[in-house]
Amino acid sequence: MMIEKRAMSPAHVALMHVVGHVVGRARRAIAWLGDVALPGQCALCGNLSHSLLCRGCDESYWNEPRLRCRTCALPLSATRRELEGAASHCATCLDSPPHFDATLALADYRAPLDTLALDLKFRARFGTGEAFARHLHACFDDSGLPAPDVIAPVPLSDQRLIARGYNQAWAIAKPLARRLAVSADARLVCRTIETAPQSKLDLDTRRRNVERAFAVTGDVRGLHVGIVDDVMTSGATLDALARTLKRSGARRVTNFVALRTPKD
Numbered sequence: 520m521m522i523e524k525r526a527m528s529p530a531h532v533a534l535m536h537v538v539g540h541v542v543g544r545a546r547r548a549i550a551w552l553g554d555v556a557l558p559g560q561c562a563l564c565g566n567l568s569h570s571l572l573c574r575g576c577d578e579s580y581w582n583e584p585r586l587r588c589r590t591c592a593l594p595l596s597a598t599r600r601e602l603e604g605a606a607s608h609c610a611t612c613l614d615s616p617p618h619f620d621a622t623l624a625l626a627d628y629r630a631p632l633d634t635l636a637l638d639l640k641f642r643a644r645f646g647t648g649e650a651f652a653r654h655l656h657a658c659f660d661d662s663g664l665p666a667p668d669v670i671a672p673v674p675l676s677d678q679r680l681i682a683r684g685y686n687q688a689w690a691i692a693k694p695l696a697r698r699l700a701v702s703a704d705a706r707l708v709c710r711t712i713e714t715a716p717q718s719k720l721d722l723d724t725r726r727r728n729v730e731r732a733f734a735v736t737g738d739v740r741g742l743h744v745g746i747v748d749d750v751m752t753s754g755a756t757l758d759a760l761a762r763t764l765k766r767s768g769a770r771r772v773t774n775f776v777a778l779r780t781p782k783d
Contacts, residue, residue: 581658586607587607588608588622590620591617592623592774617754618761618765619773620761622751623658624658625777626778635651640687645690648691649690652691655747656695659699659775664773667742667744668742669703670702671692672686673757674706674709688748695745695775696745699745708733711734730759732756733763734763738768740769742768743772748777749776750777751779752780757776
């Protein structure tokens with residue numbers, strides 16, 4: 520049996536468009552009401568929150584009073600009064616400067632903040648990357664440092680990237696570049712050697728481990744490059760990256776790291 524198909528009239532088509540628009544707006548409104556009525560939990564304290572962190576945690580954990588070395592971001596023991604009019608650098612960076620020029624870090628790598636880095640790195644909680652980027656942008660605005668020309672993440676090896684499915688440093692770098700209004704390049708630097716995890720090595724071995732692990736794939740001549748990572752421990756990886764970038768003609772390298780271990 521044949522079924523006759525009738526073309527819809529223009530009025531009918533217009534009505535369907537209106538209905539579709541209304542239904543779409545209704546669905547968005549319902550989703551918004553769900554977010555308002557059913558908040559999630561703060562990633563740090565577990566209290567109800569509409570964001571990754573509740574307002575109390577968001578205001579508390581990123582406002583540490585301690586001063587940091589402007590080069591490597593290690594905590595300094597001196598007070599602001601003692602450092603007034605003097606360069607804010609640790610003795611190690613004064614005696615043996617690394618290849619990078621400056622480092623911005625939000626806080627120490629410690630409980631409970633370490634859970635944020637672990638959630639981003641191993642549980643793909645990308646909202647953490649957005650939160651880190653927002654606070655790094657605020658930290659940069661207060662730093663007086665010059666803006667980078669391009670932002671790039673610490674690269675993973677191809678094997679590790681395939682196994683994990685994403686680069687946690689890129690989850691911070693991309694939204695940070697957007698907030699800084701500069702370009703972002705996930706492949707500006709690549710990792711050419713599959714190195715052992717740095718966390719399992721001592722300082723000297725860490726430096727040897729990453730000494731020739733990177734290669735620059737883009738043109739960085741005369742550029743100020745911002746390198747982003749989730750956690751900075753010894754600084755060996757970032758130093759090797761900076762050395763590689765400067766050998767390729769980069770003018771300046773600034774690190775943007777979410778968390779910094781309080782000791783190398």
